[in-house]
Amino acid sequence: MRPLVLVVDDDEAIAGMLVLFLSGKYEVVATNSVEDATKIIKEGSRKFDLIITDYNLPGSTGWSLATSCTTIMNTPVIVITGDYLHEPPLGNAKVLMKPFTLSELSSLIEEMLT
Numbered sequence: 001m002r003p004l005v006l007v008v009d010d011d012e013a014i015a016g017m018l019v020l021f022l023s024g025k026y027e028v029v030a031t032n033s034v035e036d037a038t039k040i041i042k043e044g045s046r047k048f049d050l051i052i053t054d055y056n057l058p059g060s061t062g063w064s065l066a067t068s069c070t071t072i073m074n075t076p077v078i079v080i081t082g083d084y085l086h087e088p089p090l091g092n093a094k095v096l097m098k099p100f101t102l103s104e105l106s107s108l109i110e111e112m113l114t
Contacts, residue, residue: 002027003049003113008037008065009080010057018052021102022109026050034060041069048075050112055081066093076112078105 005022007030009015015030022028029048031037034057041048051069053062063085066077070092077090082098096108 004029004046005109006031006037006040006048006051006053008032008034008051008053008057008062010054014054021105022052026109033058034062034065037065038068041073047073050109051075051077052109053077053079055079055083055085063087066090069093078108078112 003026005026005028007015007018007022007028009018010032012032015032019028019030029040031040037051037053051065053065055062062079066079067090069075069077070090074092077093078096079093080096080098080100085095094108094112096105
C-alpha cells in the first residue's frame with residue numbers, strides 16, 4: 001500500500017503541482033485550509049503518513065496544524081514557507097524553504113517517512 005499524504009495549500013497552482021508530483025508514488029489528498037485539513041484528519045477514516053502544508057494559510061498557519069499533528073498524532077509534517085520562521089522546533093516537523101527543487105522535496109519526504 002502506498003503512503004498516504006495530505007497536502008494543505010491555498011494556492012491552487014502549488015497544490016496542483018504537489019499533487020501531480022506526489023501521486024506517482026503516494027496516495028494524495030489535498031485541501032486548501034487548516035480548518036478543512038483538521039476535519040479530514042478528525043474524520044479518522046484513514047491515518048496520514050505525512051502532511052505537507054504551506055505556512056501561510058487563511059485563518060490559521062500551517063505551523064498550528066503541524067503542532068497538533070506532531071503532538072497529538074505523531075504524524076510527520078513538512079511546512080513550506082518563504083519566510084523565516086520564529087517558531088519553536090517541533091520534533092516531527094521540518095521546514096522546507098521556498099524556493100525549493102522537487103529533488104529537495106523528494107529527499108525530505110523520504111527522510112520523514114523512514
